Amino acid sequence: MLEAKNRLGIVFFPAFDWSISPTHPEREERLLYTRDQLLEEGLFDIDGVTEHRPEVATLEDVERVHFCLPDVAGVATQSHLISAGGAIKAARLVMEREEEKAFALVRPPGHHAMKFVHGSRGFCNMNIEAVMLEWIRETYGPRRVAIVDTDCHHGDGTQDIYWHDPDTLFISLHQDGRTLYPGTGFPLELGGPGAYGKTINVPLPPLTSDEGFLHVIDHVVLPLLEDFKPDLVINSAGQDNHFSDPITNMNFSARGYAMLSERLNPDIAVLEGGYAIQGALPYVNLGLCLAMAGLDYRGVVEPGFDPERLRQPQKVTDYIKRLCDDVRGLYFNPPRERMQGEECDGFRVRHKDIYYDTDGISESQVESVLLCCDCPGVVRIESWSTAHPLSVGVEIPQRACDRCHARGIQLFEEAQLKGGYRYVQLIDRRGKVYRQSGF
Numbered sequence: 055m056l057e058a059k060n061r062l063g064i065v066f067f068p069a070f071d072w073s074i075s076p077t078h079p080e081r082e083e084r085l086l087y088t089r090d091q092l093l094e095e096g097l098f099d100i101d102g103v104t105e106h107r108p109e110v111a112t113l114e115d116v117e118r119v120h121f122c123l124p125d126v127a128g129v130a131t132q133s134h135l136i137s138a139g140g141a142i143k144a145a146r147l148v149m150e151r152e153e154e155k156a157f158a159l160v161r162p163p164g165h166h167a168m169k170f171v172h173g174s175r176g177f178c179n180m181n182i183e184a185v186m187l188e189w190i191r192e193t194y195g196p197r198r199v200a201i202v203d204t205d206c207h208h209g210d211g212t213q214d215i216y217w218h219d220p221d222t223l224f225i226s227l228h229q230d231g232r233t234l235y236p237g238t239g240f241p242l243e244l245g246g247p248g249a250y251g252k253t254i255n256v257p258l259p260p261l262t263s264d265e266g267f268l269h270v271i272d273h274v275v276l277p278l279l280e281d282f283k284p285d286l287v288i289n290s291a292g293q294d295n296h297f298s299d300p301i302t303n304m305n306f307s308a309r310g311y312a313m314l315s316e317r318l319n320p321d322i323a324v325l326e327g328g329y330a331i332q333g334a335l336p337y338v339n340l341g342l343c344l345a346m347a348g349l350d351y352r353g354v355v356e357p358g359f360d361p362e363r364l365r366q367p368q369k370v371t372d373y374i375k376r377l378c379d380d381v382r383g384l385y386f387n388p389p390r391e392r393m394q395g396e397e398c399d400g401f402r403v404r405h406k407d408i409y410y411d412t413d414g415i416s417e418s419q420v421e422s423v424l425l426c427c428d429c430p431g432v433v434r435i436e437s438w439s440t441a442h443p444l445s446v447g448v449e450i451p452q453r454a455c456d457r458c459h460a461r462g463i464q465l466f467e468e469a470q471l472k473g474g475y476r477y478v479q480l481i482d483r484r485g486k487v488y489r490q491s492g493f
Contacts, residue, residue: 058102059348063153064092065140067108067160069133074412079300079329080177084161091336092343103347106147108140108160111185115142117488118192119184119215121435121447121479122171125490129171129179137162141186141324148286148321149194155346157291157323158182159339165203165290165326166236168214170437170447173413176207176236183290183324184215187222190286192486196221196452200284202275202318203227204267204311205292205326206302208239212290213253218246218423218430219451223254223282227270229295229304230257235411241381244388246423247395247402248430251388254278256381259373260303263366264310266374267295271317273378278385289320293328293338297364298356300329305364308334312341312351320346333357400425401434415441428455432462436475445477452483459484 068085075081097103115138116126123129137160144156164183166176173179183201191197201216203209203226216222231237245253256270279287293299295306315323323342328335337356344351395404401422408417417439424431430451438444446469450462459482466480470491478491 056100056349058100060346061102061104061154062343062347063104063106063144063147063156064343065106065108065143065147065156065158065160067136067140069137069161074177079331080162082161083331084328084335085159087332088159088336088339091340095340097340097343100347100349103343104153106143108136109143109146111135111138111142114488115185115189116180118188118481118483119169120167120171120180121169121437121445121481123437123442123445123477124492129173134162134179136160138164138180138182138185141182142189144322144324145186145190149190155321157325157343157346159325161325163292163326165205165209165212165292166207167211168408169449170417170419170435172417172437172439172441173410173415175408175410175412176211177327177412178211181211181215183212183288186322186324187288188483191452197285198283199223199286199288200225200279200282201288201290202320203290203292203326204295204314205290206294206299206304207235207292207327208255208257209290210236210238213239213243216249217253218249218433220249220252220430222249223252223278223284225254225256225275225278227256227258227267227275229262229302230259233260234302241377241384243394244384247425248423250390251385254381254385256377258304258377259370261305261366261370262295262374263297263305263364264307264313266366266370267306267310267314268317269374270378271314274381275318277382281386286322287318287320289315289318289323290326291315291323291342292326293335296328296330296334296338298330298333298358305366307359307361307364308337308341308354308356309351311338312345312354315342315345397425413441415439424458424461426455426458429453429458432458432465434465443476444474445479446473446475447479447481449481450484454484
């Protein structure tokens with residue numbers, strides 16, 4: 055019997071009862087065709103490859119990551135909780151050493167869901183990777199973690215959540231935001247003052263193919279991981295860079311995705327986007343599973359694959375090489391004078407305007423982080439939108455110093471007493487306290 059080099063656990067949840075619409079590309083068939091392909095290829099007959107059922111994320115699992123308005127139940131269905139629970143199950147398999155690697159083949163996706171959640175944007179209501187990662191940290195203690203997002207769309211929600219976290223290296227490879235939603239993810243978006251240089255964006259031009267993606271892995275991602283030395287590597291495994299995807303403009307192949315996964319060598323992968331439901335996802339997911347299990351994926355070929363037709367233009371190759379040199383330099387020598395936001399009373403403040411394209415909600419935020427030499431600092435976010443009145447969230451990091459912990463509690467209590475906010479929420483990671491007040 056064929057035996058996997060790495061024990062691989064696959065967590066499967068297609069969310070039968072949730073879709074944006076019966077014909078929308080984000081629907082259950084995204085995974086049903088994949089499961090048929092994995093069964094047809096005999097993946098689960100391989101010794102060391104095992105299918106697992108998802109867990110259900112709790113409300114507290116979500117509340118330690120997000121400020122949800124009006125509450126978690128107001129923005130997330132049971133399917134969202136099971137999708138996040140599928141990611142948690144994948145993490146549990148790896149952390150408890152039941153499996154060496156795990157792939158959460160789950161939906162709905164999550165990487166466009168930011169710290170504050172007023173509704174659905176980019177098909178995402180909650181950030182399932184972040185819910186998973188903070189469950190890991192709550193359960194097993196602090197970890198240095200790298201999240202490598204290979205979805206075609208910039209992982210702006212994950213970036214937002216970890217903007218101030220020096221223990222999380224977030225790297226996003228995506229189609230240039232000047233040509234695709236959400237219009238963000240540029241090289242000088244480098245993170246907050248306590249985590250500057252720990253957010254890395256590689257915006258790739260349309261028509262980037264296997265050659266370009268693998269060049270970024272070899273010349274940006276792997277050198278940064280070698281320097282950062284994470285305890286865990288998580289792959290936000292979006293698959294809409296595929297040449298047949300109906301909503302993007304890239305030329306990546308199923309075999310290219312497998313090669314990327316082999317080189318990246320993630321501990322955990324979590325499915326994100328990918329909307330060529332029949333022609334790409336079954337083959338890409340098969341290739342990723344084989345690569346994570348340490349098995350031969352060279353026979354994976356999807357319909358319509360023609361390497362000559364998909365070869366990227368020389369000008370794209372030249373651009374990507376220059377871009378990689380620049381991005382690598384930004385990580386090792388981030389330009390402090392370009393840091394976003396202004397300082398005010400010991401806080402660094404930045405203003406953000408966010409649009410929820412799925413629900414048609416416009417949101418404005420004022421985010422303040424307490425500057426601290428001893429910890430990442432307390433974050434306070436005022437948020438108001440066309441769906442909810444002015445609200446505020448206070449987050450105290452897991453390894454907050456005594457000063458910042460006390461200041462965070464003070465900010466939360468002051469907001470309750472005199473802030474004039476509709477909702478006041480606290481995420482106290484150090485004290486493991488998650489509270490909400492509504493007025």
